[in-house]
Amino acid sequence: MKKWKWPKDRRYGWYRGNRQRSFSDDQWHGYNDAGPSHRAPQRDNRPAHVSSPPASSSSSNSNSGVQELPGFYFDPEKNRYFRLLPGHNNCNPLTKDQLQEKEREKQRHQRLAEDEKTTKKAPRTGLNTSLLLQKRHLGLLPENSYCRLVHEVKVSGMRRHKLEIQSTDNSNPNTDNFRIIVGDSVCERVFTVNDVSHGGCKYGIMNFSSGSRGSLSVEMCDNLYFTNRKVNSICWASVNYPDSHVLLCLVGAADTPGCVSLLPASLFSNSNPDQPGMLCSFKISTAWSCAWCLNPQFDKSFSTGLSRRVIVKDAETGRTQTYGVGTDVLAQHFALRVPVLFNGCRSGEIFSIDLRQRGRRDHSWKAKRFHHESAITSVRVLQDENYLLAADMLGQIKMWDVRVTKPVLEYKGHNNEHAYLPIHVNEHEGLLLAVGQDCYTRLWSLKDGHLLRTIPSPHPAANDMIPSVVFSSNLGGSRGLPGLLMAVRHDLYYFPYNTDYQEGGELCL
Secondary structure, eight states, rough: OOOOOOOOOSSSSEEEEEEEEEEEETTTTTEETEEEEEEEEESSSTTOOOOOOOOOOOOOOGGGGOOTTTTEEEEETTEEEOOOSSSSSSSSSSOOHHHHHHHHHHHHHHHHHTTTTSSOOSSTOOOOOHHHHHHHHHHHHOHHHHHHHHHHHHTTTTOOEEEEOOOOOSSSSOOOOOOEEEEOSSSSSEEEEEEOTTEEEEEEHHHHHEOOOOOOOEEEEEEOOEESSSEEEEEEEOOOSTOOOEEEEOOBBBBBBEEEEEEGGGGGGOOOOSSOOOEEEEOSSSSOOOEOOOOOOTTTTTEEEOEEEEEEETTTTEEEEEEEEEEEEEEEESSSSEEEEEEETTSEEEEEETTSSHHHHHHHHEEEEEOOOSSSEEEEEEESSSSSEEEESSSSEEETTTTEEEEEEEEOOOOOOSSSOOEEETTTTTEEEEEEESSSSEEEETTTTOOOEEOOOOOOOOOOOOOOEEEEEEETTTTOOEEEEEEEETTTEEEESTTTOOSOOOOOO
């Protein structure tokens, strides 16, 4: 490389060939607490081949006209370059992770401000209630399409309300962060798991009821149970009557082995004088997933997905059927009309097991097999039972035709890299929901995969603060209210798409 020598009479400039660049008064180098910084030029005295950074540019140099300097980033607000220093210590506070987090927080606040507006953008161009009603009267829209599109308009108009959780012990409010919430089949009760500050978790049941004036009230159960083990998976179980029990997968900790517990829902209430009914626990190490069968032929059976095994057990007789697989089974769901169990694996494989075919030693019991490119985090069988939804750790959500084992639809926009995140389906409203690793809740049209709504978390995003949601057409029972429940940190929020919703407090903005 040719070494350039500074001319003695040119101490404040430099030469390259026959071109000269001089530093003007407003081009300077300085230092601040974050390290050396470079002021962006206010006027362009540079050669034509060097671009000047615009004042209103993004913080991401790759997506703007700002010249990218290795080891520096451009702050559009201060119109300056700042040096990027490695590490997260106090001496080097400026890192790429911090800059990305700052940008994400800025976008979250912008979305929250957008959601607070009384008028919102329609999910599709030209889609509004009056236009749909006009087309319906003219016979241009069939009834099914009209109902589905009206639901989409209501989803776009949902606003956030904070719910106050009532308890018999009002002097001790909930200060433990929600981790999981799972509603029963009619969403009168929601099973909750909360992290405890001193380690472990507690779990119980919240009861929901809707008032005559269109309000929603929440009451926490009397009895809360504590455990030092992690809860991996939950589902409601119908042993004596619909949703009479709760099935829990608990991971072992220290000298305490893992187990799958079947607990009666009445166990969590002091007001019920009856005996709790069936209460049993099966020692099973490292249970990743569980599912309860509602088919009449096997209506007392449940399944657990383990490391390299699937176990199907009769809760009354204890009869057990074991299926060996070559990977961890992270997600499970039973079909209703036929006793078929669908399993999603860490390897990306999805396979089904027909419980009527027993005793086969090879893998011929796998009735259907298809694959994703990454670990499966959730599987849901639709009411048609010819179609199945599956999500993976690459953020892909696909609808599969089980008959031909091919994907027929993909729902784009979900964010996941390595988290164990479920998906939620409400076929009555024609909606698919999922919370991403970025803490955004997204709603898609189930029929065509159109992204209808993206809801930011009310709290700053963090890997241990991912919201947990429940969506129902009837929160609080058969005459309940439609909408979305969101639990994040120790707060519970309700997003109604009924415009007549009333609450005791003010709107939470």
